[in-house]
Amino acid sequence: xxxxxxxxxxxxxxxxxxxxxxxxxxxxxxxxxxxxxxxxxxxxxxxxxxxxxxxxxxxxxxxxxxxxxxxxxxxxxxxxxxxxxxxxxxxxxxxxxxxxxxxxxxxxxxxxxxxxxxxxxxxxxxxxxxxxxxxxxxxxxxxxxxxxxxxxxxxxxxxxxxxxxxxxxxxxxxxxxxxxxxxxxxxxxxxxxxxxxxxxxxxxxxxxxxxxxxxxxxxxxxxxxxxxxxxxxxxxxxxxxxxxxxxxxxxxxxxxxxxxxxxxxxxxxxxxxxxxxxxxxxxxxxxxxxxxxxxxxxxxxxxxxxxxxxxxxxxxxxxxxxxxxxxxxxxxxxxxxxxxxxxxxxxxxxxxxxxxxxxxxxxxxxxxxxxxxxxxxxxxxxxxxxxxxxxxxxxxxxxxxxxxxxxxxxxxxxxxxxxxxxxxxxxxxxxxxxxxxxxxxxxxxxxxxxxxxxxxxxxxxxxxxxxxxxxxxxxxxxxxxxxxxxxxxxxxxxxxxxxxxxxxxxxxxxxxxxxxxxxxxxxxxxxxxxxxxxxxxxxxxxxxxxxxxxxxxxxxxxxxxxxxxxxxxxxxxxxxxxxxxxxxxxxxxxxxxxxxxxxxxxxxxxxxxxxxxxxxxxxxxxxxxxxxxxxxxxxxxxxxxxxxxxxxxxxxxxxxxxxxxxxxxxxxxxxxxxxxxxxxxxxxxxxxxxxxxxxxxxxxxxxxxxxxxxxxxxxxxxxxxxxxxxxxxxxxxxxxxxxxxxxxxxxxxxxxxxxxxxxxxxxxxxxxxxxxxxxxxxxxxxxxxxxxxxxxxxxxxxxxxxxxxxxxxxxxxxxxxxxxxxxxxxxxxxxxxxxxxxxxxxxxxxxxxxxxxxxx
Amino acid sequence: xxxxxxxxxxxxxxxxxxxxxxxxxxxxxxxxxxxxxxxxxxxxxxxxxxxxxxxxxxxxxxxxxxxxxxxxxxxxxxxxxxxxxxxxxxxxxxxxxxxxxxxxxxxxxxxxxxxxxxxxxxxxxxxxxxxxxxxxx
Numbered sequence: 001x002x003x004x005x006x007x008x009x010x011x012x013x014x015x016x017x018x019x020x021x022x023x024x025x026x027x028x029x030x031x032x033x034x035x036x037x038x039x040x041x042x043x044x045x046x047x048x049x050x051x052x053x054x055x056x057x058x059x060x061x062x063x064x065x066x067x068x069x070x071x072x073x074x075x076x077x078x079x080x081x082x083x084x085x086x087x088x089x090x091x092x093x094x095x096x097x098x099x100x101x102x103x104x105x106x107x108x109x110x111x112x113x114x115x116x117x118x119x120x121x122x123x124x125x126x127x128x129x130x131x132x133x134x135x136x137x138x139x140x141x142x143x144x145x146x147x148x149x150x151x152x153x154x155x156x157x158x159x160x161x162x163x164x165x166x167x168x169x170x171x172x173x174x175x176x177x178x179x180x181x182x183x184x185x186x187x188x189x190x191x192x193x194x195x196x197x198x199x200x201x202x203x204x205x206x207x208x209x210x211x212x213x214x215x216x217x218x219x220x221x222x223x224x225x226x227x228x229x230x231x232x233x234x235x236x237x238x239x240x241x242x243x244x245x246x247x248x249x250x251x252x253x254x255x256x257x258x259x260x261x262x263x264x265x266x267x268x269x270x271x272x273x274x275x276x277x278x279x280x281x282x283x284x285x286x287x288x289x290x291x292x293x294x295x296x297x298x299x300x301x302x303x304x305x306x307x308x309x310x311x312x313x314x315x316x317x318x319x320x321x322x323x324x325x326x327x328x329x330x331x332x333x334x335x336x337x338x339x340x341x342x343x344x345x346x347x348x349x350x351x352x353x354x355x356x357x358x359x360x361x362x363x364x365x366x367x368x369x370x371x372x373x374x375x376x377x378x379x380x381x382x383x384x385x386x387x388x389x390x391x392x393x394x395x396x397x398x399x400x401x402x403x404x405x406x407x408x409x410x411x412x413x414x415x416x417x418x419x420x421x422x423x424x425x426x427x428x429x430x431x432x433x434x435x436x437x438x439x440x441x442x443x444x445x446x447x448x449x450x451x452x453x454x455x456x457x458x459x460x461x462x463x464x465x466x467x468x469x470x471x472x473x474x475x476x477x478x479x480x481x482x483x484x485x486x487x488x489x490x491x492x493x494x495x496x497x498x499x500x501x502x503x504x505x506x507x508x509x510x511x512x513x514x515x516x517x518x519x520x521x522x523x524x525x526x527x528x529x530x531x532x533x534x535x536x537x538x539x540x541x542x543x544x545x546x547x548x549x550x551x552x553x554x555x556x557x558x559x560x561x562x563x564x565x566x567x568x569x570x571x572x573x574x575x576x577x578x579x580x581x582x583x584x585x586x587x588x589x590x591x592x593x594x595x596x597x598x599x600x601x602x603x604x605x606x607x608x609x610x611x612x613x614x615x616x617x618x619x620x621x622x623x624x625x626x627x628x629x630x631x632x633x634x635x636x637x638x639x640x641x642x643x644x645x646x647x648x649x650x651x652x653x654x655x656x657x658x659x660x661x662x663x664x665x666x667x668x669x670x671x672x673x674x675x676x677x678x679x680x681x682x683x684x685x686x687x688x689x690x691x692x693x694x695x696x697x698x699x700x701x702x703x704x705x706x707x708x709x710x711x712x713x714x715x716x717x718x719x720x721x722x723x724x725x726x727x728x729x730x731x732x733x734x735x736x737x738x739x740x741x742x743x744x745x746x747x748x749x750x751x752x753x754x755x756x757x758x759x760x761x762x763x764x765x766x767x768x769x770x771x772x773x774x775x776x777x778x779x780x781x782x783x784x785x786x787x788x789x790x791x792x793x794x795x796x797x798x799x800x801x802x803x804x805x806x807x808x809x810x811x812x813x814x815x816x817x818x819x820x821x822x823x824x825x826x827x828x829x830x831x832x833x834x835x836x837x838x839x840x841x842x843x844x845x846x847x848x849x850x851x852x853x854x855x856x
Numbered sequence: 857x858x859x860x861x862x863x864x865x866x867x868x869x870x871x872x873x874x875x876x877x878x879x880x881x882x883x884x885x886x887x888x889x890x891x892x893x894x895x896x897x898x899x900x901x902x903x904x905x906x907x908x909x910x911x912x913x914x915x916x917x918x919x920x921x922x923x924x925x926x927x928x929x930x931x932x933x934x935x936x937x938x939x940x941x942x943x944x945x946x947x948x949x950x951x952x953x954x955x956x957x958x959x960x961x962x963x964x965x966x967x968x969x970x971x972x973x974x975x976x977x978x979x980x981x982x983x984x985x986x987x988x989x990x991x992x993x
Contacts, residue, residue, distance in 0.1 A: 005963055005966050006963070008959065008963055009959070009960060009962075009963025009964065009966075010963075011959075012900070012955075012956045012957075012958075012959030012960045012962075012963060013956075013960045013963075015952060015955075015956040015959075016883065016953070016956035016957050016959075016960055019883070019949070019952050019953045019956055020883065020953070023879060023949070023953065030935075033949060034878070034879040034880065034949075035878070035879060037879070037942075037945065037946040037949050037950075038874065038878055038879040039874065039911055039914035039915045039917075039918045039946065040874055040875050040878070040914060040918070041878055041879075042879075042946075043927060043931055044915065044918045044919075044924050044927060044928075045918060045921075046927050047918070047919075047921065047922030047923045047924040047926065047927045048918070048921035048922040049922075050922055050923065051922075176927070176930070176931075180931070180934065756934075758930075758933070758934045759933065760929070760930045760931075760932070760933025760934050761930055761933075761934065812927075812930055813922070813923055813926050813927050813930070
């Protein structure tokens with residue numbers, strides 16, 4: 001009996017101990033189950049805090065006066081404050097109310113402290129981040145701010161708003177992700193807003209041209225590689241209006257593939273040693289996909305295996321081309337799509353100072369893209385080369401103290417980086433070195449330093465603050481002069497009917513030949529940047545005779561107008577060509593037209609290549625070199641209207657044929673089949689505009705497929721083979737052409753992942769209109785797309801329309817989490833509410849109010 | 857009947873305890889229950905049942921406040937489980953904690969009482985057949 005009792009007691013004790021352990025401690029990726037499952041404090045409570053109450057109030061001690069916030073029926077907060085600082089406090093509060101976890105994860109991703117959230121699984125990503133020095137740079141920039149500076153005051157005010165919200169969190173207010181991870185929110189520091197800007201810089205301006213160029217040189221020699229990745233686009237449709245009424249095709253004969261360049265191979269090895277981890281894992285190095293490794297994996301696959309096309313657009317038309325005789329502006333920046341969205345829509349109103357509507361990035365104390373009563377603006381990424389590498393000579397390959405510059409040893413700046421796990425235990429320590437240029441990467445005695453405008457001075461805050469208050473195009477352009485990075489094509493229109501576009505940001509002046517796509521000797525200060533372009537030299541257009549301006553990430557300035565090196569990584573201008581075609585043709589454009597253009601299914605790329613495929617097929621068939629398969633393929637392609645609508649049944653054939661054409665043409669850039677093909681030897685294929693430039697040369701050596709040594713293929717043979725193989729693959733994968741399996745929306749989708757990459761919190765396989773190189777590009781695994789669409793008509797009363805894929809709330813249970821996705825998929829935009837005062841807010845359109853008061 | 861009343865009283869206490877102090881109240885109240893009731897009153901089962909009942913009540917109340925089933929489905933999807941199973945896991949978790957805490961205390965109490973009675977020279981009494989919460993009478 002005693003033994004039974006003892007056994008029972010021991011069993012109960014073990015069960016209790018286990019229960020208490022899993023209740024209070026993390027086990028694997030599971031959070032502590034006690035708090036997690038608690039019906040009053042656990043994840044269940046997220047449901048009760050999902051929607052905004054009819055009214056709420058909070059105290060923010062630093063407020064100078066009361067702030068009233070009205071949420072309209074689209075959950076957009078209209079913030080009525082008495083000062084800009086108070087508006088920033090209120091914005092911090094409302095953003096934290098809706099997007100608290102997003103604030104935290106973005107900050108940690110930039111700071112390299114994800115290990116503290118998810119454990120050692122994030123160590124590699126954190127190390128890469130800290131080696132780049134994004135957070136270090138942000139902290140330096142913040143420390144340089146004068147204590148009385150307006151920018152500093154805004155950052156501190158925003159931080160106070162966020163922290164008041166964090167301090168007052170009730171269990172039901174804690175975002176779901178904290179329950180899943182078993183953590184609590186950490187306080188927001190003012191410099192975290194700079195972290196955010198640095199991260200945006202990394203997203204948009206981390207372009208390692210040198211590495212890409214060397215990879216190609218190592219395989220086909222310098223002359224061929226330089227032609228395949230040209231500094232200037234072979235198709236010129238520049239951002240800065242060049243006076244041409246059509247694109248210009250500057251095709252040059254491509255030199256044949258040459259012998260591998262051993263020097264380039266050695267230089268590439270140097271890159272791989274120093275930066276290989278950062279670049280080769282770039283796709284993993286996003287918050288969502290990285291954290292997917294800590295949770296059940298889900299890896300979307302690409303349908304085609306083709307190059308992923310990402311692109312932003314903006315354009316503006318002058319009154320002479322619009323029906324209402326007012327300027328109209330449209331913008332749709334394309335970024336990684338996430339739930340919640342990267343954007344948060346808001347309206348900030350401070351009487352006499354600020355009245356701006358648009359989107360902010362959660363963590364930023366102002367509007368980044370939007371409009372006010374007089375101007376509207378938007379951005380696309382410029383893609384300029386603002387990053388350079390230098391070989392450095394160090395006094396010690398392992399623990400250096402100094403680096404050589406002009407025969408003088410200079411001290412290296414050092415920062416010890418400690419990585420902690422969830423419990424705060426240090427799990428790794430690194431020392432990061434910096435020269436006067438930037439971070440140093442070392443491996444096996446080699447050292448490269450990096451200079452990058454993103455790590456330099458911070459000027460974005462004051463620029464964004466200024467443009468939100470501008471009244472004219474000129475004022476807007478003046479405010480943007482302080483802007484540093486990432487370089488952007490900023491477009492602006494005002495109520496006077498003026499429009500302008502300017503590529504803004506610091507563009508380095510290189511020594512010598514001025515080229516930035518090479519590694520320079522770091523031991524000579526003469527190789528350093530010689531300064532930055534003056535603002536007057538920036539690519540720029542104002543009120544052009546053509547009546548419109550547009551950008552789609554293409555080369556900003558025609559090299560015949562100004563041949564100064566600005567970069568060498570310009571995407572094919574297919575989107576720009578399509579936008580310009582639509583705008584050229586339009587004479588009585590309306591806001592509805594511009595909204596429609598944002599998802600226009602036409603493609604300049606398809607227009608060009610379809611004709612080539614069909615022409616080649618006809619020539620082959622006429623010469624008796626084709627069969628019925630080729631005949632069928634040509635007939636089916638001819639039936640295509642070259643539009644990527646969701647119900648289209650021919651776009652699949654074209655894309656498969658294009659994929660075949662790319663792989664067959666650039667086979668010299670592929671590794672031999674029996675080669676080990678390590679990731680660093682995989683060469684990016686040239687852009688499709690380079691492929692287009694090869695088409696006139698029907699017997700170029702590039703057409704020959706080296707896998708068929710007994711046959712020398714020409715252009716028509718490769719085009720024909722690609723087309724008929726495209727048809728074979730289409731039939732194998734999707735059935736016969738008339739069986740219904742070829743619908744575009746069956747194969748091409750947008751995939752919007754939750755920040756933690758959890759499928760159950762994501763919106764996946766969304767059928768959308770558009771294909772590679774349409775204005776609304778859709779390619780790859782569908783994780784990128786139009787992150788925000790906006791159209792603004794600058795009439796006597798400014799009217800705006802907008803949409804983004806997601807919703808204002810970060811709470812997956814909320815109706816406001818993904819309520820805009822369906823409209824976004826259909827290309828529809830909502831007309832926004834833009835009241836000049838709280839009296840102008842129709843009560844029936846106010847869904848919730850929030851009163852923020854100072855202490856006592 | 858007495859056991860039913862005990863179960864309801866303890867369940868109500870666990871509801872209030874969880875609301876006031878969180879999940880830690882469950883094992884603590886289970887242990888207290890094991891201390892204050894007679895060993896023959898099956899404190900382990902009563903505690904487990906009361907904890908399960910208490911958390912069912914709380915989950916029902918929480919569910920009435922918003923789309924909890926949707927949350928459960930989402931969380932379940934994240935960890936590869938049906939959402940409904942999370943309800944079961946939560947209730948079982950509470951039951952196991954309370955029952956095990958009561959069981960430990962009961963075992964300690966039983967041993968102490970047995971030893972005390974031995975010291976007083978009365979010896980242990982036989983356990984009635986079927987009494988799973990065996991101890992001294």
